Amino acid sequence: xxxxxxxDQLRELFGELKRADERETPxxxxxxxAAGSAKKHALFAELHYARLxxxxxxxxxAVALLSHERSEKRSIAxxxxxxxxxxxxxxxxxxxxxxDTWQSPTxxxxxxxDEWDQASRPSDGSSLFPATQPQPRHST
Amino acid sequence: xxxxxxxxxLEKHHRESFGWALSxxxxxxxxxxxVLQRTYLKVLEGKARFEDRGAFKTWLFAVIRTTxxxxxxxxxxxxxGLLRYEANVRASPAPNGDGAGxxxxxxxxxxxxVAALGKLPARQREAMQxxxxxxxxxxxxxxxxxxxxxxxxxxxxxxxxxLRTYLATxxxx
Numbered sequence: 001x002x003x004x005x006x007x008d009q010l011r012e013l014f015g016e017l018k019r020a021d022e023r024e025t026p027x028x029x030x031x032x033x034a035a036g037s038a039k040k041h042a043l044f045a046e047l048h049y050a051r052l053x054x055x056x057x058x059x060x061x062a063v064a065l066l067s068h069e070r071s072e073k074r075s076i077a078x079x080x081x082x083x084x085x086x087x088x089x090x091x092x093x094x095x096x097x098x099x100d101t102w103q104s105p106t107x108x109x110x111x112x113x114d115e116w117d118q119a120s121r122p123s124d125g126s127s128l129f130p131a132t133q134p135q136p137r138h139s140t
Numbered sequence: 141x142x143x144x145x146x147x148x149x150l151e152k153h154h155r156e157s158f159g160w161a162l163s164x165x166x167x168x169x170x171x172x173x174x175v176l177q178r179t180y181l182k183v184l185e186g187k188a189r190f191e192d193r194g195a196f197k198t199w200l201f202a203v204i205r206t207t208x209x210x211x212x213x214x215x216x217x218x219x220x221g222l223l224r225y226e227a228n229v230r231a232s233p234a235p236n237g238d239g240a241g242x243x244x245x246x247x248x249x250x251x252x253x254v255a256a257l258g259k260l261p262a263r264q265r266e267a268m269q270x271x272x273x274x275x276x277x278x279x280x281x282x283x284x285x286x287x288x289x290x291x292x293x294x295x296x297x298x299x300x301x302x303l304r305t306y307l308a309t310x311x312x313x
Contacts, residue, residue, distance in 0.1 A: 006304060013253050013307075014272035020250060021159045026173055028154040032147065035180035042185070 075099060141190055146183055149196050156274055160201050163269040164208035167254055171215075175208045182207065194283065201270070201284040256306035264299030267292055 076097075141149070150157070157179070161172035179200070182188040188203045190196060257265055263285065270281035282292035 007300070010268075010300065010303065011272050013249075014269075016246070016250060017253065018159055018273050021162055022155050024169065025155050025158040026176075028151045031154070031173065031177050032150070032180060034177045035184055038177065038181050039184050042181075 072099065075102060141192070143184070146190070149190075150180060150183065150200070153197055153200055156197070157200060157204060159273060160269070161204050161208060163257075163265065163273070164205055165211070166258065171208075171211065175204060175211050178211065179204050179207045195280070197274075198276075198280050198283050201274070202286065205266070205284060205286075252310040253307070256303055256310060259306055260299055260302055263287075263295040264302060267295040268299040268303060271296060 158172060158176055161175045161179075162169065165171040165175055179188070182203060183190075190199050257268070260268065266285055267278075267281055270276045270284055271278065276284070278292050278296060279289055281296070282289045285292060285295075287295075
């Protein structure tokens with residue numbers, strides 16, 4: 001690529017720089033060994049993070065399980081405490097209500113208007129007051 | 141290529157690789173060595189894989205260049221405090237402006253030359269280094285730099301012109 005004297009001069013300067021750099025080049029072996037040990041270190045670090053992640057997962061799982069058990073116990077206690085006092089006093093053990101059928105006392109507040117109890121709504125044309133039977137008139 | 145083959149190839153190009161790493165790291169010897177070790181680590185871990193397309197040297201130089209850029213980015217992050225700051229005293233050669241007309245000895249000449257190289261924009265410096273220092277063709281240099289041949293040629297021509305101007309101001313004609 002060179003024939004130009006100016007380029008030759010640049011090439012010479014670069015060549016000199018190259019020779020100086022080559023004298024300062026670290027041994028390949030040391031860099032290769034350093035890279036190898038860095039690889040081992042990276043593997044160890046990855047393993048360390050994996051262990052840490054597993055430990056966190058176990059702790060989170062345990063906490064979730066405990067909180068679930070606690071909430072289950074609380075719901076059973078709520079059901080049994082809402083029983084009438086006479087029953088509570090009796091010697092008969094209250095039967096625990098299953099979680100599937102249990103409802104909060106305020107659950108009706110969450111219902112849509114369409115879901116309200118139809119029986120409690122007055123129908124069209126009906127009176128709000130109970131109808132009275134007309135009394136037969138007695139002529140005296 | 142197996143690990144043994146890779147090792148042989150890397151060993152063969154080690155000196156040239158160090159020279160290229162030096163250029164990519166602004167002639168900082170310590171950083172250049174770190175970059176080279178990281179490059180070897182990438183090769184060992186398989187993060188950088190030679191696909192047997194093109195020359196090994198061109199591929200290796202491209203990996204070194206990318207690694208040096210990543211290192212530089214990390215260095216910037218360290219400096220702005222996002223990562224732990226690591227003091228890195230760099231002995232950058234100061235440009236010498238009063239040497240015009242004087243006969244420079246070899247050491248001073250090298251110093252002035254390195255300073256002039258440092259003043260070039262990165263792309264121009266890369267093109268100059270790859271062609272003159274590593275005896276690559278412009279096409280190979282373009283591959284390493286990740287630019288088109290035309291773009292590499294432009295950087296090369298501009299770099300030559302700028303370098304001559306800098307050298308002239310340093311009294312190296």
